[in-house]
Amino acid sequence: MRAVSNFKKLTKSTLSVSIGLALALGSHQSFAQEQEVNSKEDKQLEIITVTSQKRLQRLQDVPVAIRAFTENELKDLGVTSATDIANAIPNVELNSAGGNGNQIITIRGIGLNDFALNNTPTAAVHIDEVPLSSNAMTGFALFDIERVEVLKGPQGTLFGRNSTAGVINFITQKPTDVTEGYITATVGNYDTLNFEGAVGGALSDEVTARFSFKKENSDEGFQTNTNPDVSWTENGKVDRWAARFQLMWTGENTTILANIHGGGDKSEPWLPQAEGTTGANGAPCASALVGRPDPTECFINGFFGASYQGISDTDGDVTSGSYDFKPSADDEYAGASLRIDHELDFATLTSITSFDNFRYRHQVDLDGIAGMDLQEIAGFIGLPINDTWQKSNVLNQLEDFEVDQITQEIRLTSTGDSKLQWLTGLFYAAEDITNTTGYGSDNFGLFVSLPPDFGGYGAIIESTGAVFNHEFSQENTSYAAFVQLDYALSDKTNVSFGTRYTKDEKDFTNQSYGLNRDGSRVVKLFPYAEDPQDQVTFKQSADFSHVSWKLGTDYKIEDDWMVYASVSDGYKAGGFPGVIPFVAADSAAFSEEVIIAYGLGTKLSAFDNSFRLDVTSFYYDYQDMQGVYATPKVLIG
Secondary structure, three states: OEEEEEOOOOEEEEEEEEEEEEEOOOOOOOOOOOOOOOOOHHHOOOOOEEOOOOOOEEHHHOOOOEEEEEHHHHHHOOOOEHHHHHHOOOOEEEEEEOOOOEEEEEEOOEOOOOOOOOOOOOEEEEEOOEEOOOHHHOOOEOOOEEEEEEEEOOOOOOOOOOOOOEEEEEEEOOOOOOOEEEEEEEEEOOOEEEEEEEEEEEOOOOEEEEEEEEEEEEOOOOEEEOOOOOOOOEEOOEEEEEEEEEEEEEOOOEEEEEEEEEEEEOOOOOOOOOOOOEOOOOOEOHHHHOOOOOOOOOEEOOHHHOOOOOEOOOOOOOOEEOOOOOOEEOEEEEEEEEEEEEEOOOEEEEEEEEEEEEEEEEEEEOOOOOOEOOHHHHHHOOOOOOHHHOOEOOOEEEEEEEEEEEEEEEEEEEOOOOOEEEEEEEEEEEEEEEEEEEEEOHHHHHHOOOOOOOOOOOOOOOOOOOEEEEEEEEEEEEEEEEEEEEEEOOOOEEEEEEEEEEEEEEEEEEEEEEEOOOOOEEEEOOOOEOOOOOOOOEEEEEEEEEEEEEEEEEEEEEOOEEEEEEEEEEEEOOEOOOOOOOOHHHHOOEOOEEEEEEEEEEEEEEOOOOEEEEEEEEEEEEEOOEEEEEOOOOOOO
16 A cells, blocks of 8 residues: 655755856857847847746846746747756756656655645646646646746745745746737657647737647657557557637736636557566566666566566567557646736735636556456456456556636735835635546456455456546645745845745545446445445545745845855645545545755856856755655455
């Protein structure tokens, strides 16, 4: 059994240094406009303005570890999806849980150590300042983007939704009064044909609009199936689309921006390849014990010494394998947001309201094996020997996950040139999550077919095709109040302080049961029930609260050379393990994790802004880390 919990009293300390260097020399590192090669402007890096601290600032004036990409740089780097950002930034990595569906972003070694979709990400992803509550929502396509901002380290004051690792902000192109548009087409291998475009302009003196879209399609899959017993030979086709419509009204002191967006993805999830861990003698192979199974000596072994040992993949080609289950996906999302900015005499009042619905439906092959001969096991427990056990599947997953989220942020941002700059606000979020996962496995069919005297289970299923179902639902409510203060001690020295109080309320239900091929409930497995209709549902509720904070200072040695230091507290709320419940404890809440981060850095621009150097170092004190780990369970007796 795998469960989510905290490694109590565990403190993980991390020390690291990273260096960023930008030169106005190469096409991939230059932001320069395409003017004459010998012009002064062509040798300069573009001056980027960001809103990482929820006010407009020059990138090199922000005293935090941040990397920003403009639209042109994203195109030069080939970034086409949110998760491609991991390929362009040091100390940012991407891991996949379940093929190309559940993507987990890790920043500075801090990521979500959990495959369940009800756990919120440690690296918070925002689109136009709206946070996404699940990793399943982060696989969206990028199109018509103004810039991307990546903040490294805990952001517990200005961004409070579980951002212990960092924050990634995607800022879309907004409507303008200039009539403009573009359309691009990309042709590639695997019969790839992609389209992207946008059009916008003024509808009246006060109203502007912009429509953007993207369509990606590949009619050939990049993975080859070598199993001769099935009709399909390839996998990995791409079929997804996305669109966005924005309408902006600009008055004398007020701007209102409405955003309606949606998309779908029917691409084929990637197929895994099985790795064996058993040697020819039945004992664990030496290379698997150190985490690097050698396919020439490590094989896939079965229960009770089943006759499928010896299966292994030795060709070294991760795009080719033998499979018995064709994966598929049917994802849909739709949402809307409304942003209002109103200028007061002393501050800007901002309200951001959003609603998003996302549905993730994936059928995937979890085992990466083309089928096994399970007749020995069937005979061992007294089931009739027939052809249905000769080419039995090991484990396939059918997952239907849906999340509805509503967020509301209201904040005041000071204006003017006083030494004290401040920002304060309130945040609210509500999420409704449901998940049904079916595990199609003939091993499961055998398991629930054990005779009554074999640990108390009844002989119920006598053929392959049974499904083991796991269902959970979760309701999350989050409240927060925050404030940020920046004070100029002199023309060169600034100090800052920020804090946020967050309260999270979560309700969780969890259950599991078996289904026969006709869909009838056949047995309540965990805990075992004599009556198949005896539904034992575990229900839990938990509240979490925390005060996060940040203290920082920066000093300008010269106008284009700054050094800065900070210490901050990051917080990720506790939650519930979205795993199969064997006993009541498997549905119990796990507590929050906290990171104390110390940072030191410098930012330098030189040679008429044609050279840029960023150096950062950090030390993490990581406490009560949340994680998924193996723990023994007593199931029988």
